[in-house]
Amino acid sequence: MAFAGPAPAQPAPTTGGAFAHAMTLMGEPKYPPDFKHFEYADPAAPKGGLVRLGAQGGFDNFNYVVSGLKGDLEGGITLIYDTLMVDSGDESFTSYGLVAEGVRVAEDASSVSYRLRPQARWHDGTPITPEDVIWSFDVLKANSPFYANYYQTVTKAEATGEREVTFRFGETGNRELPQVLGQLRVLPKHWWTAKDAQGRQRDATQTTLEIPLGSGPYRLAKFEPGRSATYERVADYWAKDLPVNVGRNNFGTLRNEYFRDSTVLIEALKGDLYDFRTENVARNWATAYGDFPAVKEGRLVKEEFPDRGNGNMQAFAFNLRKPKFADARVRRAFNLAMNYEEMNRALFFGLYKRIDSYYFGSELASSGMPSPEELALLEPLKDKIPASVFTTPYANPVNGTPEAVRANLREAVRLLKEAGYELRNGQMTNVASGEPLTVEFLEFQSVFERVILPFAAQLKLIGINSTLRVIDQAQYQNRLRGFDFDITTTSWPESLSPGNEQREYWGSLAADKPGSRNIVGIKDPAIDALVEKVIFAPDRAGVVAATRALDRVLLAHDYVVPQWASNVSRTLRWNRFARPAVLPRYGGSGFPTTWWYDEALATKTGAPR
Incomplete structure (x- = not known):
């Protein structure tokens, strides 16, 4: 967040001639x-012990x-x-x-x-x-x-x-x-800028498996490429007694363990091969651990922590660089075909809410009709943004009943016809080119198969054939960097104070930069203008108004098919760790930064491997 033009009427205390803390x-x-220390950090926290974190890939x-x-x-x-x-x-x-x-x-x-x-x-x-x-x-x-x-x-x-x-x-x-x-x-x-132990000049532009020099609370002690990396707490860390570090970075050893896929990750947790997991799959949370003895015995703890203050859009993102996705009516048709309500019932155990904002879960999310403050920003751009922004609040299609499904599929076919498609032998076909409308969903987690296959079945009902390609994470990242995909799942996390990152997410200049977060490929002058309004807002009220206005325009273009989210973080941990009485308001569980190894709990649970 920032403001344009002259200095604000009430400058922040960090502005001016004096240095501030x-x-x-x-x-x-x-x-x-x-x-002396952050309230959510315990200065009496003991140091030492091992924590193992699991990762995929x-x-x-x-x-x-x-x-x-x-x-x-x-x-x-x-x-x-x-x-x-x-x-x-x-x-x-x-x-x-x-x-x-x-x-x-x-x-x-x-x-x-x-x-x-x-x-x-x-x-x-x-x-x-x-x-x-x-x-x-x-x-x-x-x-x-x-x-x-x-x-x-x-x-x-x-x-x-x-x-x-x-x-x-x-x-x-x-x-x-x-x-x-x-x-x-x-x-x-x-x-x-120096040479390594073999006399070779180091190059900051190249990958390396040489252990780098650091300055932080941990140093990399040893590793197995692709399998594990072990970090040890630096006993004489120069900043260990600074107020921002007191009661933090308590573990003596932190080890990252890597596993091939999400299924193996779950079994590795059950096998006590790592200590802490955030479970993002509702089915797993509901069914994968209930009969596991360690959960019943209290040795493996399931606990939810509130997520506050952050917004997020997780979605099926279209690649607008592909001509078949250039028309917003085509993109909306995909949303109409997705039966989220049935997914939430059958696959998610009712644990999620449908995302309806790029800032979902925060005060920055738009709703209802634009406020006068938002209209002041939107009106000058009226000829550049969808008319629906001024007349109709954004809403995802609602399915869940046979009647609603049929009505939404009919509407999807109507929009596709308006966009220049027609059904030929059961295949949705571009009238001008004769090309069938087909899509590939690109993912690196096989868990999405159970979500995408029902979606694909719905798309097939309106003549759109789709395939799912699941590849390893390295290939996936390379394809995303080169924008080599049709549709993929991605997310854009948002803080309560959006700013420069909005250019990277939605800005025209980022659309063609390999590796940028503008995955969709948005190039829209009105969105560029609204991003600048967010960055240069004069005060908090201005940030909220500008962000909500930007949100409305992004939603109106149907750049994505929004997915689902929860306002809690669902976690599992082997019961060897203690935490401060106060958790960070905006940091979820705070694990592992402010937690510590508890010898008494570890004795009951059993020592880690």
Whole structure:
């Protein structure tokens, strides 16, 4: 979130000449400069013990720089790098100093300066310097599609003092951008620009399985390529006593275990091969663990944690780069054909709600008719956006009864006919080209088969033949980077303070950049304009109005077939761990960051393998 033009009437406390310990887009920071620890972290938490996390697929890379370009990044590698600031788990979009002891934002938000802590060190004892920060920014922006788009308006990073680095912007008033830069993971320039043990020059643009140098609470200790990676807590970690770290990073050893597919992951959890799982499949939650002895005995704990403050769109996404999906009526026909109500009853055990917003689950989601504040943003774009935005609130089709299914399928056929298709020998066919309308669903999780096959059966009723292709995760990511798909499942997570990432999600400039999050391929001037309104909103009310207006236009184009979501996180864990009395408001369970190994519980449950 940011604002355009002159400085705001009420500048944030982090704006001006003095360095501040925190920055926020939501009023005042909760914690003062002399705070001791976050409320959701227990300073008395014991250190030590092992936690094992399960993951699907594999990895062949430890290079965070190229993780968006090639190779599968080992997920835990981010543990070894510190960021300039740390986000608070019980405030919305508020961060406190880590590598940086202070932050200063220009009055017009045309730049931000970070002052580094003198004690900040790499694991080899070398100080973290402004040169490290500058090199990290430059190499990430040059080699990662995500960061290239995220930082596109950051024109320069430069040292402006012995321990000070300043980022300068090509625009003014973007209040979110300074805070986004606080999330930058700092990489060691001296390590990446040196030679390895064999005398070979390291290359930050290439994948590597050399254990990299870090600065964070853990170091990578050992690994088996594609199978496991073990991280050990750094006993003399330079920042262990900072308020943002007290009571956090408590485990002595953290190990990521990789498994071939989702079915194997479930059996591995039951076999006590890893400790903690978030269960995203309703059928599994309802049926896969109920008769398992360890659950009945309390050794394997099922627990739900509330998800607050975040929005999300998970959907079947069309690839608009394919001409067959260019017409919104064709895309709407797919939504009409999907019998979500029957899916929720038969497959999901009634545990989900249908998503009806790109910001579903948050106050940013649009509903009803546009407010006057939204209309003020939408009216100037009236000739560029669907007329339905002004007349009809978005709604997904409702199926669930035979009568509703028949009515929606008839409407789908009508829309396809309007779009230039007709049924020929039971096949929906483009009248102009004679080409049948066929689609391929591309997935990397076989669990989607049980969802897509009923959907495919419904599509066949209106003459659309479809296939499902399930490939391994590496192939899947490569095909998505090259936009080589018809329809796939994807999601766009949203914070309460949307900003620069909206350009990456929906912006025209991102549509043709390999690896961008604009999976759909949206190129729409009205959406570009509304994204800028979100980024440069003057205040919280402006952010809400602009985001809801953007949401309405995105929905009206039927770019996706929305799927389903829940307002809780469903988890299972082997009962060896304890947690603070207070959980982070916006961090779900907080596991494993603020939890710890409990010897008494582990004795009852049994030690991990």
